[in-house]
Amino acid sequence: xxxFIKEPAFEIGRRVEIRGPxxxxxxxxxxxxxxxxxxxxxSEFSAFLGGPVRVISCTGPWLGKLRxxxxxxxxxxxxxxxxxxxxANFWRALDINRSGLLRSGPVILxxxxxxxxxxxxxxxxxxxxxxxxxVYLGIRGDVMTASERQQRISDLESHFQVTxxxxxxxxESGTLxxxxxxxxxxxxxxxxxxx
Amino acid sequence: MAERWLEQQGQTLSVYIxxxxxxxxSGLNSGALLAGFGLHLTREFSGKGxxxxxxxxxKEALKTARSEIKGFAFGTTKSVWVPEDEGYQPDDDxxxxxPDYEPGRWVTRSVPGKLKPPFPALQRDxxxxxxxxxxxxSAVQARSLDVVVIFDGxxxxxxxxxxxxxxxxxxxxxxxxxxxxxxAAPLSVLYGEGRSISEHFDRIHHMATLSSEPENNSYxxxxxxxxxxxxxxxxxxxxxICCASGGVLRDLITLAxxxxxxxxxxxSDRILPEHANAVIKQLGESYRRGLGPERVKILxxxxxxxxxxxxxxxxxxxxxxxRVLEYSAGDFRVxxxxxxxxxxxxxxx
Numbered sequence: 001x002x003x004f005i006k007e008p009a010f011e012i013g014r015r016v017e018i019r020g021p022x023x024x025x026x027x028x029x030x031x032x033x034x035x036x037x038x039x040x041x042x043s044e045f046s047a048f049l050g051g052p053v054r055v056i057s058c059t060g061p062w063l064g065k066l067r068x069x070x071x072x073x074x075x076x077x078x079x080x081x082x083x084x085x086x087x088a089n090f091w092r093a094l095d096i097n098r099s100g101l102l103r104s105g106p107v108i109l110x111x112x113x114x115x116x117x118x119x120x121x122x123x124x125x126x127x128x129x130x131x132x133x134x135v136y137l138g139i140r141g142d143v144m145t146a147s148e149r150q151q152r153i154s155d156l157e158s159h160f161q162v163t164x165x166x167x168x169x170x171x172e173s174g175t176l177x178x179x180x181x182x183x184x185x186x187x188x189x190x191x192x193x194x195x
Numbered sequence: 196m197a198e199r200w201l202e203q204q205g206q207t208l209s210v211y212i213x214x215x216x217x218x219x220x221s222g223l224n225s226g227a228l229l230a231g232f233g234l235h236l237t238r239e240f241s242g243k244g245x246x247x248x249x250x251x252x253x254k255e256a257l258k259t260a261r262s263e264i265k266g267f268a269f270g271t272t273k274s275v276w277v278p279e280d281e282g283y284q285p286d287d288d289x290x291x292x293x294p295d296y297e298p299g300r301w302v303t304r305s306v307p308g309k310l311k312p313p314f315p316a317l318q319r320d321x322x323x324x325x326x327x328x329x330x331x332x333s334a335v336q337a338r339s340l341d342v343v344v345i346f347d348g349x350x351x352x353x354x355x356x357x358x359x360x361x362x363x364x365x366x367x368x369x370x371x372x373x374x375x376x377x378x379a380a381p382l383s384v385l386y387g388e389g390r391s392i393s394e395h396f397d398r399i400h401h402m403a404t405l406s407s408e409p410e411n412n413s414y415x416x417x418x419x420x421x422x423x424x425x426x427x428x429x430x431x432x433x434x435x436i437c438c439a440s441g442g443v444l445r446d447l448i449t450l451a452x453x454x455x456x457x458x459x460x461x462x463s464d465r466i467l468p469e470h471a472n473a474v475i476k477q478l479g480e481s482y483r484r485g486l487g488p489e490r491v492k493i494l495x496x497x498x499x500x501x502x503x504x505x506x507x508x509x510x511x512x513x514x515x516x517x518r519v520l521e522y523s524a525g526d527f528r529v530x531x532x533x534x535x536x537x538x539x540x541x542x543x544x
Binding site for chain 1: 213215216217218219220348351352353445446449450452453456459460473474477478480481482483484485486487488491515516517536537
């Protein structure tokens with residue numbers, strides 16, 4: 001069992017549809033083929049909603065641009081795609097201004113596990129607003145079985161020549177690299193709290 | 196609610212402002228609160244028809260004051276004559292000019308407003324808004340009404356120093372103008388270094404977390420019932436959700452809503468225990484993410500020994516982020532949805 005649930009795009013679409021206006025979700029993106037995964041998600045998500053889904057970028061004068069992009073228009077579905085680049089100051093600014101970012105259309109925060117950790121650490125109001133609406137994006141509707149998960153952990157141990165116990169120890173001491181594979185590894189070990 | 200209550204007392208003009216919805220507070224811009232207050236006050240003044248009984252001269256004075264407040268909030272642009280530096284030589288023949296000609300040029304100067312994101316750097320020019328604000332405040336007070344302003348959203352400025360940097364000049368100016376201020380402040384002003392800030396206020400009211408224990412959570416259940424939650428939520432599942440919310444109303448509503456969604460997606464017409472448990476875990480995971488081993492140790496210690504030092508920064512952060520809840524003075528507990536995950540024996544312990 002992973003830390004957060006895993007769902008394909010159409011299931012996320014169903015949740016957004018049920019939720020109605022002012023829905024905010026975090027989608028944890030896969031660690032590989034990220035661009036392709038985003039394209040596939042947008043395609044499937046917009047097909048489910050029956051309308052275009054806008055991808056918003058946070059580059060440039062971030063907060064001002066983001067506010068403007070979210071407000072105009074405020075009713076369509078948007079995906080904020082590059083929040084992983086956000087530093088602590090940006091998250092804090094976003095957090096303080098949460099009320100100013102509210103809109104009737106659904107908002108998807110497209111994040112890595114590391115990006116989610118930043119959000120949780122520096123933006124408690126946004127975290128509180130998102131609540132438990134955090135899902136891993138399942139490709140092809142799959143959910144990893146216990147044996148697939150064990151196999152993936154074994155592959156990572158073999159590739160990096162490090163045991164899972166050692167990875168946990170290094171994460172606890174703050175010496176584990178923050179590369180996506182290590183993040184995935186911790187999550188597979190059900191130690192997302194160390195990310 | 197506070198605004199409504201004050202209005203019902205009949206002797207106040209209360210102005211409610213969710214300042215974070217209107218302006219970017221992250222720029223620590225002194226004057227933003229006064230600008231927001233000024234705009235809301237002028238709107239309330241007109242909305243209540245106070246202008247109708249004024250004479251033309253008073254109306255004109257308030258019109259000017261309103262314009263100045265808008266200029267302070269949104270900025271102004273005006274043309275000014277700038278003389279050229281000494282020694283300037285015009286390109287053309289000097290005899291072409293009038294004898295009293297002074298070299299120079301018209302330039303456009305902009306003074307940035309206080310409510311136009313992104314904000315300019317801190318400018319200590321809040322005196323500029325005092326006179327126009329005083330004009331409106333005096334006109335309200337002439338009706339034997341006290342002006343009260345309620346600032347919501349300032350609790351988002353989580354660290355006490357940031358909160359103080361935004362509010363202290365503006366609140367001092369409001370006090371001088373005889374305006375009462377109610378403000379939502381971050382929890383961090385109650386503890387550690389933040390305590391010195393709370394001393395600047397006449398009164399601090401701490402909104403303690405509601406009890407979520409089964410014998411004492413009837414209010415939480417009434418919230419679910421009032422919102423129609425009990426239509427699809429049985430008593431056992433409602434109890435699960437109330438307890439796991441820790442008494443945090445946002446979490447209570449989130450859990451009930453998410454459990455309803457989970458039931459719907461599975462084609463169930465009622466929320467079952469597995470739906471409630473799944474969303475409780477999701478919420479707990481969102482509190483757990485980014486926690487780190489040191490903070491987990493603090494939480495375990497709190498749970499085991501009931502010890503929690505509110506003067507240390509990591510502990511204040513745990514309080515401010517809702518991972519630790521304070522039910523009454525000294526009664527600190529780990530948020531139950533988070534506790535269910537981290538207080539279990541670890542696989543690698």
